[in-house]
Structure formats: structure tokens, C-alpha cells
Amino acid sequence: MSELNKINTDGNIFGIALNYKCLYEKLKTQFNEKPYVNEPKKPVLFIKTPNTRNTSGKPVVKKKNEVLQAGPTIGVVIGKSTTRVSKSEAQAHIAGYVVVNELSLPEESYYRPAIKAKCQDGFCVISAPVEKSQVTDLSNLSLKVFVNGELKQEGTTANWIRTPEQIIEEISEYMPLNEGDIILTGTPYGRVDLQAGDEVCIEIDQLGSVTNTIQEEGN
Template sequence: MPRAASEIATGTLFGVALNYTGLLQSRLAEFNQPPYQQPPQKPVLFIKTPNTRTTDGQAVTAPAGERLQPGPALGVVIGKTASRVAEQDALAHVAGYLIVNEFSLPEDSYYRPAVKAKCRDGFCALSSEVIPTRDVPHAHNLILKLLVNGEVRQENTTANFVRSIPRLIAELSEFMTLHEGDVLITGTPEGRVDVVPGDDVVVEISGLGRLRNSIVAE
């Protein structure tokens, strides 16, 4: 049975950038320029701070004078403490999955996700239910869709992850402990779009349902 996200997805929100193959490929030319001269070799992480949390049905405020972009993503809820977990054991530490809309201002650099772009009030919407892992047997073959005013604006599949869920958990838990209730936001695919006040924004993930938020002016 699904469980309320407000009861079990209560920990830190860890975002993973560049976790879709198409997005990574589209930025390779940029990454090969100085000063880095190569793509990131480890997961590129950012944190959505507690003030960013909002829920299904709540309005999201578009900052005045800024572009606002939704970010459809699969959220992975940690079910028990994970420290130095082997990849083959990682899914045993997952309680379930939810839908995330990781709102952001446009990102200038994926190497250094900006707090100003990522951590505005209400910039991380979570669906109201966590679907248990046993009810999502094919987490790496889920269809994500972003709809704006009923029109599909983004569509992709978790089959295009750069790093699988077990690999993410293994790599992150190698240097930091993941706790029960933490949420891994597994990445937003390429093709982010702008939304404006008055827009109705929906994220759908196959088998998980939908998450809806309206956009309002500051």
C-alpha cells in the first residue's frame, strides 16, 4: 500500500544533476573546455533545502524578472540507513518512489549548481504518496512526462539514466550516510522549458501517478 510522503519522505532532499544520457551528451562540448576539460567523473550533487518543499496541488511562485523551469524527476525514498552500501545491495535500502518536480532558475553551470537558482521557497514539489518498491518492479523503465496546460513538453524514460539507482546509492553512501526518509532526486532529462504565472504544470510517471502545481506571480 502507498504511504503518505509527509510521513516517510521527511529527510534531506539530494538532487543529482546530469543523470540523463541525452542531457550529458548535449553538454559534452562545454565540459571539454577549460577549466575542467572533461565531463564530471562522479555524481554532481545539490541539495534542495527545507524551504523548497511543497506538495501536490500547491502553487509555486515564479520570481519576478526571472525565468522559471520545472524539472520532472523520479524520487527515491531511503528506507533504512545506507553507509558504504554495495551496488548489488542498494535497493534493499529503498522504501519506495515518488514524483518530484524540481523547479529551478536556468542553470549557468552544472559543475556548480547555484543555491540562488535551486533553493527558492517552494522549488521542490513532492507527490503526496510514496509507492513501495515492490509495486515498482521496473524502476529503470518508467516514462516521465511534463505537461504544461495539458500539452506534453518533455518526455523521457528512466532507461536513459547515466547512473542507475543502485549505483547512485553506492557512490553517495561511499562518502556520506543516507538516512531513513532521505530522498534522492534522480535527475531531470534534457529539454527543460520555461513556465509563467497562470500555467498548470503536471509531472506524470508511469505507475506512480501525477503531481500538479499551478504557477503564480510573485
């Protein structure tokens, strides 16, 4: 059995909001206004529930009159259960990485990502895992969004605020992470709106891609 097939990706899916400097800087002024009056000090977590799981090649269904947005992100797959693990030891708990399209409705609050926006059916497209030893320079990978073959968004992990090791350390302070869990490391600034009939492709250096067609409910 190959290493790829040994990697379990069937666990919980946790997302990190506001983990790209380009996005954070755009929203920084809002954080110091009501109702927050402060910038977030810890990672802002959200979840992608089991019904959101999807794979490349399968359709994504959007409701009529709702705006659907693509969300390119790298998923970090936990290979060994963790609790209160230090940043220096976190790498040993990572099995590999996946390409993810973290689809979402537009977010009204990045401090409190909404279940409705994040957790609709098929809103988390996950690629086959790539073993961590196959990935070099994780902190300098390009993420691209193509819609109908046209490049619509591009970002880089060089813009990460927190590395996967930092995220694992901070989450595991108060919550265990188990084998098969996936941590979504955030999306760059500039989410792309998708329409019914669009073919959307998320492509990430060294990790591969996922491609899906957007369908409108009832069609």
C-alpha cells in the same frame, strides 16, 4: 496503517545532475573546455533545502522577470540508513519512490548547481510515496511534463546514466544516507519554461503525478 503511510519522506533531499544520457551528450563538449577541462567522474550532487518542499495542488511562486523551469524526476526514498553500501545491497535500503517536480531557474553551470537556482521557496514538489514492490521495471518508465494540458516534454529512465543502486553506492562511500532522505535521480534534456498562470503537471508511469499553478510574486 498502509505501507504507503509508513514510508518516511521527511529527510534531506539530494539531487543528482547530469544523470540522463540525452542531457549529458548535449553538454559533453563544454566539459572539455575551460574551466573544467574534464568530464565529471562522480555524481554531481546538489541539495534542495527544506524551504523548497511543496505538494501537489499548492501554488509555486516565481519572482518577476525570472525564468522558471519544470524538472521531472523520480525521487528514491531511503528506508534504511546506509553507509558504504554496495550496489548489490542498495536495493534493500530503498523504501519507495516519489514523483518530483524539481523546479529551477536556468542553470549556468551543471558542475556547480547554484543555491539561488535550486533552493527558492516551493521549488521541490513531492508526491505521496509509492512502495517499491508496486513498481516494475524502474529503468523503463516514462516522465512527462504537461503545461496547461499540453505535452511539452517527455523522457524515459532508460536514458539513466546511473541507476538508483549505483547512486546510493557512490554517495554512501563518503556520506551516510538516512531513513527518509530522498535522492532525485536527475531530469531529462529539454526543461520547459513556465509563465505566471501556467498549470504544470509532472506525470510518471506507475508513480502518479503532481500538479501546480505558477503565480508571480506580488499577485
